[in-house]
Amino acid sequence: MNTLEEIWDRITGDGIRDIVPGYVGGAIVLLIIGWLVAVIVSKVVSGALRRSGLGSRLGRSIGGREGGQVDASSLVGRAIFYLIMLFVLVAVFDALRLQLVTAPLTALLGSLFAFLPRLFAAVLILVLGWLLARIVGRLVTGLLAAVGVDRLAARWGIAGALGSQRLSEILGTIVYILILLPVITAALDALQLEALTRPISNMINQVLAAIPNMVAAAIIIVVAYYVGRLLSSLVASVLTGLGFNALPTRLGLAAPGPSPATRVGSSDAPAGRTPAHLVGTLVHVGLVWFAIIQALEILGFDQLTVIMTGLIALAGRILLALIIFAVGLYLAQLAARSIRGSEVAQPNLLAVVAQAAILVLFGAMALRQMGVANEIINLAFGFLIGAIAVAAALAFGIGGRETAGRLLERWVTAARAGELDRAARETSESGPAAEIGTTAP
Structure with a gap:
């Protein structure tokens, strides 16, 4: 900062130095130099993206395939410009001795710089894992198709249920997803944002454990x-x-x-x-x-x-x-x-x-x-047996009325005959005894 103040002193005279202090002049010089650096770097990056063709590819992936509606090269260059200017403004405010303004910005930039390596590691893990999953998925699809899995699916009648997709492609997609799930978990863990990534990681781990x-x-x-x-x-x-x-x-x-x-x-x-x-x-x-x-x-x-x-x-x-x-x-x-x-x-x-x-x-x-209403079945069966018994008794009583009358008359006649026989015997036994009693002196 002293060097910038010396440059300011050489550029300006004594009159301007009395009005504008040296640290203000140093901040102005720093702002101009930083702005020039930001412009140059953003232009260089934008031009490199346009010449390499990466900008057009990125624009098609973001804005669609028809015409490349998004100018990705300009977006990247503008983002780099504002990022450099953010650092320049922090340095300018620090040169102006405005610590109340620079302290939050410095803390923000410190957190950002501390997070950038983790973000880079997560992106790198995700990209490499995606490439690996894609390669292995295509390899599995080709191997299964060569073995004849699609013919077996057609023979078993599974191909009709799959529609336009082949069984080998579906199995390759499943392998692709199975490889990509732990890659996503590792990328989230690399970010070290526990409050945000821990629930997602736990869910993915549960899915992997259940597989x-x-x-x-x-x-x-x-x-x-x-x-x-x-x-x-x-x-x-x-x-x-x-x-x-x-x-x-x-x-x-x-x-x-x-x-x-x-x-x-x-x-x-x-x-x-x-x-x-x-x-x-x-x-x-x-x-x-x-x-x-x-x-x-x-x-x-x-x-x-x-x-x-x-x-x-x-x-x-x-x-x-x-x-x-x-x-x-x-x-x-x-x-x-x-x-x-x-x-x-x-x-x-x-x-x-x-x-x-x-x-x-x-x-x-x-x-x-079967256990279908045991009590009701028992009652119904008991009532049925009872009804059959009563019906049999009534049928016997009504249908056998004449026979029962004859039997009863026979029993009554026999009983009367027995009583008459007993009376006759008693009379015959009492007759001789009476005659002996009358002839005695």
């Missing part, structure tokens, strides 16, 4: 799906060979007679419509359902796991109830056939009554197994 569990859950579901398909076909084939498709006819749920859907070992049966294929589908769905429960448990969704487990328990009770009712159907059909084949009176009526009674009994057992 292995998500991959494991997806693998479990996919493996269970394809294993379930294999088991479904195997179970359907075994049950078809055992004659399981004829079970509805035996239970009375289908009309008898061979058909493509019920013929054992028939190759003309429509797929997915026979009882064997239905059981195979249930096996497939059950295996995938258990895999989903395991996947939810791995992901930590405890509430959903409890709900899915409860649904599995309910499905098991319903399945057992259906088996109980199927056994009831079989026994009802067996009892009806046995009664119709016997020589009892009115076999058709007795067969229908026996069949209905067995179905009601096993239906109540099935509903109780």
